[in-house]
Amino acid sequence: MSIVADRAEQLVKEGRLTEAEQLFAQAVIGRQDPEAMNEFGWFLLQTGRLSYSESVFERLKRLAEAAGNDRWTAVALSGLGQVHDRLDQYEQAEREMRRSADLFLEEGDSANAAGVLSNLASVYVKKREFDRAETALLEALTNYEELGQSSQAAVVRGNLGVVYLRKGNLDKAEELLLGAASVFQGHEMSQEFASQLANLATINRRRSLFDEADAKLRHATEIYERLGLEPEIVGTLLSRSSVSFDRGAFAEAEDLLYDALEREGKISRPQVLTDIYMGLSRALEYRGEYEEAERLLRSAIGLSERFGLWHHVATGYAKLGRLFAGQGQIPPAREFLRAAEQGFEAIAAHEEAEQIRKALHALPDGERMSAQSSMAT
Structure with a gap:
C-alpha cells in the first residue's frame, strides 16, 4: 500500500489530483484492509475531500468495532475527529478525539495518544x-x-x-x-523549522513588526519550496497577504493571493479556496470593484455551503454585510449580517455572533448610511 500512497503523493505534487484519487480508490475499494482504508482516508482529508474522507473513516470504524479491535477503532476516531474539526463541528470532533486518545492509552500506545491530544x-x-x-x-x-x-x-x-x-x-x-x-536549528530545511518560523511571524505581526514577519514567512516559503510542499506554500502566501493588508500594501496582498490561487487550483481544497476568495474580495473592495468583490464572496459562501464549512459560510455573510455597509446600502447589509449572526450562533461561535450584533446595532436607521457613519471593513 505504501507504493500506492507514494505514487498518489507524487501525482498530487504534479497537480494530477483526480488521477491520485482514482489510484487510491482502486487500491482500496472492495478490500477489508484497515491500513489501506486509513491511508486513503488521510489522503482525502489532506486534499480537502472531507465528506468522502468521513465515509472512509466511518467504514474503518465499523470494520474495527465489528472485529473488536480497539486500536483500529482509535485510529478511525482520530481521523473522524480531524474531519469534523475541519468541518467546524467542534463538539463532535472533541468527543471523537477524546475517545481515540483514551483507547490508545488503554492499548499502551502513549505516542499515538499524544498525537491525538495535540x-x-x-x-x-x-x-x-x-x-x-x-x-x-x-x-x-x-x-x-x-x-x-x-x-x-x-x-x-x-x-x-x-x-x-x-x-x-x-x-x-x-x-x-x-x-x-x-x-530544529541544525535542520534549517525541515518542515518543523519552517512551521515554527511561521508561528513566530504571527508574533511579529501582532507587534506590528511587519517587515520581520514577512521575512520569516519568506524564509518558511523557501523551505517549503525546496521540500516540494505545495499546500504549505499556499498557507504561507495567505499569511504573507495578511501581513501586506496590515501594512496597507493592498496591491502586494492581491498579487500574493493570486499566486496562492494559482497554486491551490492544482490541489483544490475547498476551505483554502474560500480563504483565498475572501482575501481577494478585500483587495477588490479596496480598489472600488464592489461587484467583483461581491461575486467572490458569494462564490466563497456557495463553496462553503457545498462542503459544510459553516464557520466559513457565516464569515462570508459577515463580509458581505460589511461590504454593503461600506457602500452605505443598509438593507442588504442588515440582511447579510443577520444571516452571519444566525450562522455563528448555530455553530456555538458566540463571541463572533456578539461581534455581529454590535455591528448590526451600529447600523443607522434608513435606507442609506452617511459617509461619517460608514463601517470599517
Missing part, C-alpha cells in the same frame, strides 16, 4: 477554551518526554506557544516558539 488541543483553541488546550498539550508533552521523543516534544512546545499567542501572552509564546525552533 490535535484535540487545536479544537479547544478554535473553541477559545485555552486552558483545556493547555492541559491537553501538557499531557501530550509528558507522553513524548517519557518516550524520549525530543522532536515531537518540541513540536508540542511550539503548539503551547500558539496557545499563549491566542491568549495574548506574546512574551511566553515567543519563549516557547523560539525554544521549539532551536531544537
Whole structure:
C-alpha cells in the first residue's frame, strides 16, 4: 500500500489530483484492509475531500468495532475527529478525539495518544477554551518526554506557544516558539523549522513588526519550496497577504493571493479556496470593484455551503454585510449580517455572533448610511 500512497503523493505534487484519487480508490475499494482504508482516508482529508474522507473513516470504524479491535477503532476516531474539526463541528470532533486518545492509552500506545491530544488541543483553541488546550498539550508533552521523543516534544512546545499567542501572552509564546525552533536549528530545511518560523511571524505581526514577519514567512516559503510542499506554500502566501493588508500594501496582498490561487487550483481544497476568495474580495473592495468583490464572496459562501464549512459560510455573510455597509446600502447589509449572526450562533461561535450584533446595532436607521457613519471593513 505504501507504493500506492507514494505514487498518489507524487501525482498530487504534479497537480494530477483526480488521477491520485482514482489510484487510491482502486487500491482500496472492495478490500477489508484497515491500513489501506486509513491511508486513503488521510489522503482525502489532506486534499480537502472531507465528506468522502468521513465515509472512509466511518467504514474503518465499523470494520474495527465489528472485529473488536480497539486500536483500529482509535485510529478511525482520530481521523473522524480531524474531519469534523475541519468541518467546524467542534463538539463532535472533541468527543471523537477524546475517545481515540483514551483507547490508545488503554492499548499502551502513549505516542499515538499524544498525537491525538495535540490535535484535540487545536479544537479547544478554535473553541477559545485555552486552558483545556493547555492541559491537553501538557499531557501530550509528558507522553513524548517519557518516550524520549525530543522532536515531537518540541513540536508540542511550539503548539503551547500558539496557545499563549491566542491568549495574548506574546512574551511566553515567543519563549516557547523560539525554544521549539532551536531544537530544529541544525535542520534549517525541515518542515518543523519552517512551521515554527511561521508561528513566530504571527508574533511579529501582532507587534506590528511587519517587515520581520514577512521575512520569516519568506524564509518558511523557501523551505517549503525546496521540500516540494505545495499546500504549505499556499498557507504561507495567505499569511504573507495578511501581513501586506496590515501594512496597507493592498496591491502586494492581491498579487500574493493570486499566486496562492494559482497554486491551490492544482490541489483544490475547498476551505483554502474560500480563504483565498475572501482575501481577494478585500483587495477588490479596496480598489472600488464592489461587484467583483461581491461575486467572490458569494462564490466563497456557495463553496462553503457545498462542503459544510459553516464557520466559513457565516464569515462570508459577515463580509458581505460589511461590504454593503461600506457602500452605505443598509438593507442588504442588515440582511447579510443577520444571516452571519444566525450562522455563528448555530455553530456555538458566540463571541463572533456578539461581534455581529454590535455591528448590526451600529447600523443607522434608513435606507442609506452617511459617509461619517460608514463601517470599517
